[in-house]
Amino acid sequence: MPTSPSSMINQYKFEDESELRDLFITVDDPESHITAIETFITYRVVTKTSRSEFDSSEYEVRRRYQDFLWLKSKLEEAHPTLIIPPLPEKFIMKGMVERFSEEFIETRRKALHKFLNRIADHPTLTFNEDFKIFLTAQAWELSSHKKQGPGLLSRMGQTVRAVASSVRGGVKNRPEMFTEVNDYMETFSQKINVLDKIAHRIYKEEREYFNEMKEYGPIHTLWSASEEDIADSLKGVASCIDKCCKATEKRMAGLSENLLPIIHEYVLYSEILMGVLKRRDQIQGELDSKVDALANKKAEKDLITEEIGKLEDKVECANNALKADWDRWKQNMQYDMRSAFTNVAENNLRYYEECLATWESFLTSQTAALHVEEDSEDRP
Numbered sequence: 091m092p093t094s095p096s097s098m099i100n101q102y103k104f105e106d107e108s109e110l111r112d113l114f115i116t117v118d119d120p121e122s123h124i125t126a127i128e129t130f131i132t133y134r135v136v137t138k139t140s141r142s143e144f145d146s147s148e149y150e151v152r153r154r155y156q157d158f159l160w161l162k163s164k165l166e167e168a169h170p171t172l173i174i175p176p177l178p179e180k181f182i183m184k185g186m187v188e189r190f191s192e193e194f195i196e197t198r199r200k201a202l203h204k205f206l207n208r209i210a211d212h213p214t215l216t217f218n219e220d221f222k223i224f225l226t227a228q229a230w231e232l233s234s235h236k237k238q239g240p241g242l243l244s245r246m247g248q249t250v251r252a253v254a255s256s257v258r259g260g261v262k263n264r265p266e267m268f269t270e271v272n273d274y275m276e277t278f279s280q281k282i283n284v285l286d287k288i289a290h291r292i293y294k295e296e297r298e299y300f301n302e303m304k305e306y307g308p309i310h311t312l313w314s315a316s317e318e319d320i321a322d323s324l325k326g327v328a329s330c331i332d333k334c335c336k337a338t339e340k341r342m343a344g345l346s347e348n349l350l351p352i353i354h355e356y357v358l359y360s361e362i363l364m365g366v367l368k369r370r371d372q373i374q375g376e377l378d379s380k381v382d383a384l385a386n387k388k389a390e391k392d393l394i395t396e397e398i399g400k401l402e403d404k405v406e407c408a409n410n411a412l413k414a415d416w417d418r419w420k421q422n423m424q425y426d427m428r429s430a431f432t433n434v435a436e437n438n439l440r441y442y443e444e445c446l447a448t449w450e451s452f453l454t455s456q457t458a459a460l461h462v463e464e465d466s467e468d469r470p
Contacts, residue, residue: 113210114138115225117203120195121152130154133199135206137225149226155180157224158202160236164220165209170369171408172215173415175208176358177201200351213418214411261374265409271416272367279360286357293345300338307331323456330448337444344437352430356423363419366412373408377401 119134132152139147158177165174178201206225209215223235307328314324380401384394 111211112140113216115203115206115210117199117206120199131195131198133202135225143222144226146226151226151228151232153224153232155198155202157232158205161220161224162205165215165218168218168220169214169411171366171373171412171415172212173359173363173366173412173419174215175205175212176355176362177205179358197351201355204355261371262378264371264374267413268367268370268409272364275360275363275367279357279364282353282356282360286353289345289350289353293342293350296338296342296345300335300342303331303335303338307335326452326455330452333448334445337441337448341437341441344433348433348437349430352426356426359419359423370408370412373401373405377405 114137116136117133118136121132121134123130123132132154135149135151135153137149159180162174162177165172178198209218209221215221220235223232227235310324310328310331314321314328317324377398380394380398384391384398
């Protein structure tokens with residue numbers, strides 16, 4: 091089969107990037123661990139790098155899901171206005187797949203692999219110190235490092251400030267760009283969530299259709315045993331249904347690998363982006379409140395002016411970081427969506443072409459058999 095346009099794009103993109111990249115990460119080899127307290131899965135994380143800040147060129151560690159959660163929280167803490175890639179949810183939807191089933195573990199492994207590689211490809215996050223520690227530290231070293239995080243009082247203080255900021259309502263001096271981004275994300279979030287629900291419903295219906303097809307074909311084969319005159323036709327129908335059933339299974343695999351994960355990843359991204367915008371507004375709100383305080387207070391004027399200067403720098407840094415990340419995220423999102431929809435279109439074309447060819451072949455054989463029978467009847 092000739093190389094498809096989308097696979098060629100992916101190939102060229104990978105080749106171009108591999109020349110520039112100096113950090114390669116693989117998540118594989120899931121292992122189940124059962125203790126008296128809990129059951130959990132660890133994944134092997136293999137890192138290969140040529141960066142000088144690493145002591146070795148290759149590392150191999152094992153990490154569990156809560157370690158990935160820790161890394162994400164540290165990245166959000168260090169870079170509050172950068173768009174941190176999403177992690178797969180800890181809990182799964184009831185009725186989808188069983189926790190710790192092979193399907194669930196493999197789906198999570200792929201998501202964790204993507205999470206780390208998105209961080210590795212990010213121009214700022216890739217040089218985060220906690221990210222380096224996550225990739226290189228042995229389990230006991232990582233556990234020790236985790237204990238050095240912010241204390242309970244620090245986390246409570248951050249929560250109180252966030253709540254206070256949300257109570258104050260919208261900021262007064264939000265730049266127009268971020269108002270437009272907020273409006274865009276509200277629309278995007280609504281559409282991507284609807285798309286996610288419909289895509290999962292389509293996959294569920296496709297699976298039900300596939301299960302029916304698996305039972306449908308053998309019935310014709312059983313029937314052929316008692317219908318000698320049309321046995322060949324019945325066996326032919328059974329063969330066609332079997333081939334179409336296999337084609338349906340491949341199309342389902344395409345949906346579960348190339349469409350559903352991408353759409354759901356951007357559902358999670360939409361939540362992350364709304365959180366980033368709120369944190370930017372929080373920083374802006376702190377500046378606005380200091381400006382108001384300066385206007386109302388004559389005493390401590392120098393102190394407040396100094397604080398305003400620091401907050402203005404903080405707001406500018408937050409705005410610049412989010413602007414750059416927003417443009418990068420939107421470009422990646424558009425590329426991912428185009429690739430996903432192109433893959434779906436190609437899979438659908440292959441599916442319908444394969445099924446059409448199967449039934450056309452059967453029809454041709456049946457037409458030829460009918461002509462042979464007619465000729466034999468016409469002979470004296």
